[in-house]
Amino acid sequence: MKDRIIVALDTDSPEKALSAVKSLSGEVGMFKVGMELFPRGGPELVRAIRKEGYGVFLDLKFHDIPNTVAGAVRSAADLGVRFATVHASGGRAMLAAAAEAAAGTGTTLLAVTVLTSLDDADLADVGFSFGAKDAVLRLADLAVSSGIGGIVCSAEEVAAVRERLGKGVVLVTPGVRMPGGEAGDQKRVVTPSEATGRGADYIVVGRPITRAKDPAAAAREFAVEMRRGAAGGAA
Numbered sequence: 001m002k003d004r005i006i007v008a009l010d011t012d013s014p015e016k017a018l019s020a021v022k023s024l025s026g027e028v029g030m031f032k033v034g035m036e037l038f039p040r041g042g043p044e045l046v047r048a049i050r051k052e053g054y055g056v057f058l059d060l061k062f063h064d065i066p067n068t069v070a071g072a073v074r075s076a077a078d079l080g081v082r083f084a085t086v087h088a089s090g091g092r093a094m095l096a097a098a099a100e101a102a103a104g105t106g107t108t109l110l111a112v113t114v115l116t117s118l119d120d121a122d123l124a125d126v127g128f129s130f131g132a133k134d135a136v137l138r139l140a141d142l143a144v145s146s147g148i149g150g151i152v153c154s155a156e157e158v159a160a161v162r163e164r165l166g167k168g169v170v171l172v173t174p175g176v177r178m179p180g181g182e183a184g185d186q187k188r189v190v191t192p193s194e195a196t197g198r199g200a201d202y203i204v205v206g207r208p209i210t211r212a213k214d215p216a217a218a219a220r221e222f223a224v225e226m227r228r229g230a231a232g233g234a235a
Contacts (some may be wrong), residue, residue, distance in 0.1 A: 001196075001223045001226045001227045001230065002026075002028055002029060002030075002152055002188050002219065002220075002223045003029035003030075004029060004196070004201065004202050004203065004226060005027075005028040005029055005030075005202070005203060005205060005209075005223060005226070006029065006030040006031065006032050006057050006172070006202050006203065006204045006205070006220055007020070007028050007030070007031050007032065007204075007206065007209055007210060007219070008031075008032040008034065008059075008174075008204055008205065008206030008207075008210075009021070009031055009032060009033055009034075009037055009206075009210070010036065010037075010206040010207060010210065011036070011037060011214065012040050012136075013036060013037075013040070013075060014037070014040055014041035014048075015043060015060060016045075016046045017031075017191070018045070018048060018049070018052075019036055019048075020210050020215065021052055021054065022038070022052070023215050023216060024216055024219055025052075026208070027215075027216045027219040027220060027223075028054075028219050029054070029055065029202075030054055030055040030056065030057055030082060030083075030202070031049050031054050031055075031056060031057065032056075032058075032059050032204055032206075033049070033056055033058055033059065034059040034060070034123055035059070035060060035061070036233070038060060041216065045077055046080075047059065047079070047156075048078045050080055050101075051078060054084060054204070055081075055082035055083075055085040056079070056080075056081045056083075056221065057081070057082060057084075057085075057110075057172075057204075058076050058081040058083065058084045058085070059078070059083075059084075059085050060072070060076075060083045060084070060085065060114050061112055061125055062084070062085065062086045062087070062089065062090075062098065063086065063087035063089070063090045064090070064094070065094070066093045066094045066096070066097035066098075066123065068150060069086060069090065069097060069098050069101075069108070070097040070098060070100065070101040070151055073086070073098045073101040073102050073107070074101045074105075076101055076107060077101070077105035077106070077107040077207065080106070080107075081107055082106075082107065082108065083107070083108050083109075083110050083150070083170075083172070084102070084107055084108075084110070085110050085111070085112050085152060086098045086109055086111055086112070086148070087111070087112050087148075088111035088112060088126045088140070088142055088148075088151075089112050089139060089151035090159070091142075092127075092142060092145075092146050094229070095111065095146035095147070095148055096146045096147055097145055098148070098167055099147030099148055099149075099182050100147070102149075102162060103147075103226065107150050108149040108150050108170060109149055110139060110148070110149070110150040110151060110152050110153065110170065110172055111139065111140070111143030111144075111148045111150070111151055112152045112156075113135065113136040113139040113140055113151060113152060113153045113157075114135050114136050114153070114154070114157075114189060115142075116154045116174050116175030119132060120132055122133060123216070132154070132156070132157065133156070133157050133160060134192040135215050136153050136154070136157040136160075136161060137157070137160060137161065137164055140161050140164065140165060141164065141165075144165055144169055148177050149169065149170055150169060150170030150172060150201075151165070151169060151171055151172070152172045152173075152174065153171065153173065154173065154174070154175050154184060154190070154199050155173045155175055155176065155190035155195040155200055155203075156177070156190060158171055158173055158195065158198045158199050158200050159198040159199055161199075162198070162199035167173045170200075170201050170202070171199060171200050171201050171204075172200070172201065172202045172204060173190070173195045173200040173202070173203050173204065174203075174204040175190065175204075176190060176191065176192055176195050176203045176204065176205055176222075177190075177191065177208060178191060178208060178221065178222070178225065179194070179225075187218075191225060191229075192205075192222050192223075192225035192226040192227065193214065193228045193229030194229060195226070195229065196226045196227075196229035196230040197229035198229075198232065203222070203226065205219075205222055208222075209222065
């Protein structure tokens with residue numbers, strides 16, 4: 001189960017990021033490098049994490065014209081990352097160009113549907129006429145039909161996405177907290193057992209692990225909770 005934990009390296013310091021990687025040796029399966037860290041650590045950091053024996057989830061959420069996104073995906077794939085993200089709301093042409101660029105590279109593209117920091121009221125503010133669940137399903141359908149291999153969505157929607165898309169699509173769930181944990185800036189939050197029980201393949205966890213007094217012990221606690229959900233749920 002630990003291989004299904006992706007730890008978000010939520011720092012702007014490459015040194016702190018690598019320290020976190022080493023402190024979690026053998027306890028998790030992958031590390032996420034996002035928009036705060038990548039501008040400072042760059043490709044060198046991605047290579048350093050891979051050299052430690054881990055997969056990298058490059059979470060830069062590409063969203064631009066099709067040609068530009070295709071080029072970005074090719075660059076990410078050249079780094080050997082396991083996962084890379086695009087925004088599903090970029091549209092069919094962009095998603096198809098991204099999927100074509102990733103084909104045969106070993107990099108799986110994940111389409112970001114609705115950020116877990118947004119709820120129905122936030123979506124209404126930006127002009128959506130439907131709520132988070134409907135938005136996630138529409139965007140997931142669009143992404144997969146355009147050739148994207150995976151979806152990022154809240155575990156509040158993951159069961160519906162799994163039912164809609166079947167088992168051939170990778171589902172990654174952020175916004176996961178231990179029971180009683182602080183939600184922080186997330187609005188659609190679930191526990192590890194709820195995430196795996198509803199069909200998530202991977203969970204993304206940042207500060208609850210990296211800022212714990214004992215990160216390795218915290219990661220093991222998440223794995224135990226995930227196993228409980230998988231045993232009693234659909235995963």
